[in-house]
Amino acid sequence: MDLKARFTKVIKENKGLIFKVTTLYTDGEQDRKDLYQEIVYQLWKSFDSFKEQSKLSTWMYRVALNTAIYHLKQTKKRIQTVPIDFKTDRFDETKDKVEEERIKLLYEHIQRLNLLERGIILLYLEGKSYEEIASIVGITTTNVGTKISRIKKKLKSEMSSSKN
């Protein structure tokens, strides 16, 4: 299989990963599409030099998250993004409005976290191990544990205060 075919296969298999990163770091449809393209481009640029030294998903998350950080400057002067506008056509039509609400709520609260916390919780929710999170983020495994429990508390208190 040639490079392009291999790359296409990798992107297609991991499009969900890129989509979720783009949604967490942007605040509009066009901005999200721009970031999606930029991430695919940055992955393509380093795909050739990626020699399986690290796990494929580690490399992909690292490039996707880092691109999202540098992309922040393209569209906004501020560091924090604003809560996303969930359009009904954002996902496939769903009858489950409660689930839709839950996803929206979760996204909004994650977006209020600082950039480091946002990246860590994304990886945690994606089911990454502490070791893998540590390797992508660049902190120790112990620190990952500490940060996750801090984020848990933060999210819990944010959610309860927004509920009241």
Place this chain on the structure above:
Amino acid sequence: MKIMELEEMKNTWNELSKRVEKQELQTDQIIEKMTQQKYHSKLNKISYSEYAGTIICYIGAAYLIVNFAKIEETLMQIFTIIAILLLFILPVISLKSVRIMKNVEISSKTYLEAINHFGKQKIRFQKLQKLNVSLGLFLLLISVPVLSAIQGKNISETPYFWTLIFPFSILFFLVFAYWVMKSYNKVLNATEEMLSEINQ
């Protein structure tokens, strides 16, 4: 809705993942563009508008150089030399600050390194932009008498120049500079705060 526990959040996230898999993301077209090198990254590219600004400044400087002989008064000649120098320096500062933000090596950094690098770049960029805006406003201020001198007009003879126009221009200049600096400082402070929070 009850408060979500982290495990519930994971379930909600998994639900989201399932939906995302059904999304049409035009991956083929995007990859086609990348591989045929038709896509231009915005992260590493300096835009045409940034080059256009440089060209405009250099045209302005050339205009002043060509017309320098028409200026007789020494003070105006000094102002003209300052204006020419500023017109050469401003685009250099501007392009330098833009380059700082564009010079990015994404895949070799960890996420934390990327955040720190981005934050530091942003601070340097804002500082250079602040310098640029200050010098730009000063250029605007001195260009009025310089252009009048080139056209052979003596602005001191303009009615109310010293009593009204000049003090109000200075006042406007200071208020505008203060307003611009305030907004730059706001971004600078937010970035510094973000960096210190991240590195706690």
